[in-house]
Structure formats: structure tokens, C-alpha cells
Amino acid sequence: MPEEIIRPLSVDGVRFSYRVQPHSGPDGVPATEPALIIGGALQGMFGWPQMDDHLGDAADVVTADLPGMGIADPLPPGPSADLLRRAVLAVADDLGAPRLNVFGFSYGTAIAFGFARRHPERVARLALGGVPVHIDAAQVDCWERARRQLAAGDREGFAATAADALMCLDPERPVHRRELARRYVRRSFLHALTHSPHAADSLHRALADRPDFSGGLTGVPALVFAGEHDTVTSPARQREFAATIEGSRFLTIEESDHWVVLERAEEVAALIAGFFTGRRPPAGAVTLPRQAGARASRT
Template sequence: MPKEIIRTLSVDGVRYGYRVLPYDSGGGAAPATAPTLILGGALQGMFGWPQMDDHLGPATDVVTADLPGMGTADPLPPGPSAGLLRRAVLRIADDLGAPRINLFGFSYGTAIAFGFAQHHPERVARLALGGVPVHIDEAQVDRWERARELLAGGDREGFAALAADALMCLDPERPVHRRELARRYVRRSFLHALAHSPHAADSLHRALGDRPDFSGGLTGVPALVFAGEHDTVTSPARQREFAATIEGSRFLTIEESDHWVVLERAGEVAALVSRFLTEREPVTGAVALPRQAGTPVGRT
């Protein structure tokens, strides 16, 4: 396996970094697709995507990042951050020397990826979005506000438990693959980040309080949107409506999973995204227990 490369950049005076796992065919063949930048949740940094390394590494450069406000990067300055984060992504693309990149955004990262594609469609080869928080209802807002209050009061254990539960489907009548394993992992991840990152609390406050903008639609970029069938952050129906605003996009749901589909169905999601980004359209066999796989948005 090729040795990873880590680069440090800055945007608007904010230092951040990215990691590249370079493509290595072993025989001089060209990559199957453009470099792929993966953008995850508020606490998912550059070392949190080994499954994507495994699936995309044989086809292209795999790029992960600690964007401003995440991981080891500098904290975000006060005020709106969407523009700064888009400029940070553009700096990565420029630093890679890539005319176009693929983008895979999950959860919090979908807003960054979608916003970048809207502002710079000429720089995006393909776009994959999973667990898009396009609509947050009042009950979810209330749960997140309680979690924020616990964090502000110093109750990290209480915060981690409530925040993790707010992001998962806990209804025993709706089966979720590896639910308890994912639940424990998310709680531990929150606690680990709070203990080791000096601005993790600020990042979480932003992630739980932000209302990202997914309006305006998108044209000119091939796109895939997917959701866990029991996503309680934003329902699959709402995410499908969002997908319909992206011209020519495809939408699918993945059974027995919720908002944390990338944990509960890690291998299946990685295989699905890899097939799409390498220009092999998602097909019925791409995901274990798929729904609507490969069905164009707006058709049945």
C-alpha cells in the first residue's frame, strides 16, 4: 500500500490539513476516476475512513481532511462558516493540482460538499451524499438543545449519551444492523474528541446548532444521494425530495440502518460509493438489502 501524505494549508488565516492515500496501480495504469475527497461529521477527521481507503484506494487517490474546526485544525472564527469551508475545500483541490475532484459528504459534511458543488460545479466530477440533514423537526431541535446545555454545564457523559441517542433510531420495532455497537462507538467518539481536541466542544455546538442551507438545487454534476431507511435526523422521504432538486441524480435507501448508516453498513456504503464515483452506476447487487438501488429520482 502506498504511503500516505499529509499536507498543511491555511485559509483566511486558519490552519488545517488534509491526507492523501495516493493511487498506486503497481503497473503504471491511470486512476479510474478523479481524486476523491471525503467529508464527514463534525468530529470525523482525516483518519476516520479506513473502509473508503480499502474500496477506493485501488481506483484513485483517497483524500480525507481535518477542515477548519475539525480534528487537529484551528477552530473556526465566530460567525457564519460555510464560505470559509468552501474555500478550504477549493484550496485542497488546487493543492492536489486536480482540475476536478469527486466529493463524498456524509451528515454534517453533506452541507459542505453540496455547497461547494453549487459554487464550483466545474471542479466536481461526481458527488455522493449520505444522511443529508435537510430538514430538522422541532423534537430533534429540542433534543439537541438539551444536549448542548449538558455540554455547556460540563456533563460530558450525559452529553455524549443524549447526543448519540438523538442521532440514532432506538425504536425496537425498526431493525437496525449493529445498532448497539454503533451506539457505543458514537458515544465513545464524542467523549474521546471532547477529551483530546481543544475545540471539540465548539465544533459540536456548531454542528448541533447549525441549520445548513440545502436549497437552490444543482445542475451539471452527476450525483447520488442515499439514506438509512430508519434515519430519524431527516426522514428518507425528505432526503428523496432534496435529491430531486439535483438534476439527474439518483436516490436510494439502505435497509436496517439509520442516520449512522456509514457505521452500521460500512462495507456496503463504501462499495456503493466506490461504484458510483468510479462511474459504475449503483446496481441491485451493490448494497446488501438495497431499496430503490439504481432507480433515477422521480421514477418508480
């Protein structure tokens, strides 16, 4: 496999970087546009090996520590959506890519969707997973409690509360590898708080921001998916959002919650690779309740 490339960039003096895993196809020619993956607040450029595996033979796989993430500079005070969109544009320009395939997950869906709305001509295909389009009062209360724990210096308590707020813990609803994912998320929060100088700020933004998913989108092929037991925003709400994107498809992935990318990592990677390249996803990997704006079907 070709060696990865890491490139530094900056926007408005805020330094960040992105990583490219060059495609490893046998003919040396990518089958599709570069695939940019934008994860949650603490998911940096090195957290997507499954995407390298599933997409690497067809496209350059691009991950990033965008401003406020990983080892990038912290975001300046105030609204950050415009700066983050311009950071994504800077990545596309630096790559020399007329268009990108863009996959946003959780917190990253707001960045990906906002970029696609502002620059639809630069997006070949858009995939969004775990879209936090609606946060209910119970979620807000839980996250406020987590923020108070962090402000009081209780990192262990914060990690436990924040992780549990993002997961379905109902024993009546099966979630694949639930306890493994739960332990991983808690450890990830603690590790980030210990090793990243602005992890606390990133988490505050992710838990407190109310991203804008309004306005719809046209002209960009789109796929929206959710874990069937997502308790951050219900699949029904995410389906309603998907219907605002012209021609989009919506699906759920069984036995998973908001952390579907951990609990069903291989299925998600195969799904995204199939969408970006036009390949069919493996049989049985996903359950489709209804495509947005279309009759029920399987693809």
C-alpha cells in the same frame, strides 16, 4: 500500498490539513479523479479506512481535518460556510486536480453540496449521505438538552444524549449493529471532548447550524442515499432534496439509520466506489425505493 501524504494548508489564517492515500492500482494510472471524503463534525482525516480499501485501487483517497475539525484550527465566530468551501477549493488546488469526486456525509453534506453549487466545474461526481435537510422540533429539543448538559460540564450525559439523538432506537425497526454503533458514537464524542481543544465548539455548530440545501444543482452527476430508518431527517425528505439535483439518483440502505456509515460501512464504501468509478455495487447491498425524478429501478 503507497505511503499516505499529509499536507498543511490555511485559509484566512485558519490552519488545517488534508491527507492523501495514493491509489494503488496495478498500472499506476488512477481510473478516476481523486475522491475527497468530508464527514461529520468529529470525523477527521483518519476515520475512513474502508474508503481506502474500496477506492484505493482506482483513485487517490483524500480526507481532511477542515477548519473546526480534528486537529485543525477552530472556526472563527460567525457564519462558516464560505470559509469551508474555500478550504475545499484550496485542497483541490493544492492537489493540482481539475476536478474531484466528492462524498459528503451528515454535517459534511452541507460543505460538499455548497462547494458543488459554487464550483460545479470542479466536481466530477457528488455523493451525499444522511443529508440533514430538515430538522424537526423534537430533534431541536433533544439537541438543546444535549447542549445544556455540555455547558454544565456533564460530558457523559452530553455524549449519551447526543448519540441517541442521532440514532433510531425503536426496537421495532431493525438496525444492523445498532448497539455497537451506539457505544462507538458515545465513546467518540467523549474522546473528542477530552482530546480536541475545540471539539465542543464543533459539536455546538453541528447541532445548532441550519445549513442551506436550497437552490438545486445542475451539471454534476449526483447520488444521494439514506439509512432507511434515519431519524435525523427522514428518507422521504432526503428524497425530496435529491429531486432538486438534476439527474440525481436516490436510494436507501436497509437496516440502518443516520449512522449508516458505521452500521453498513462496507456497503456504503462499495456503493461510493461503484458510483465514482462506474462499477456496479454488490448485489443486495442496497435497496432503492425510487430514483429521484425517475421510475423505480435497480442498478
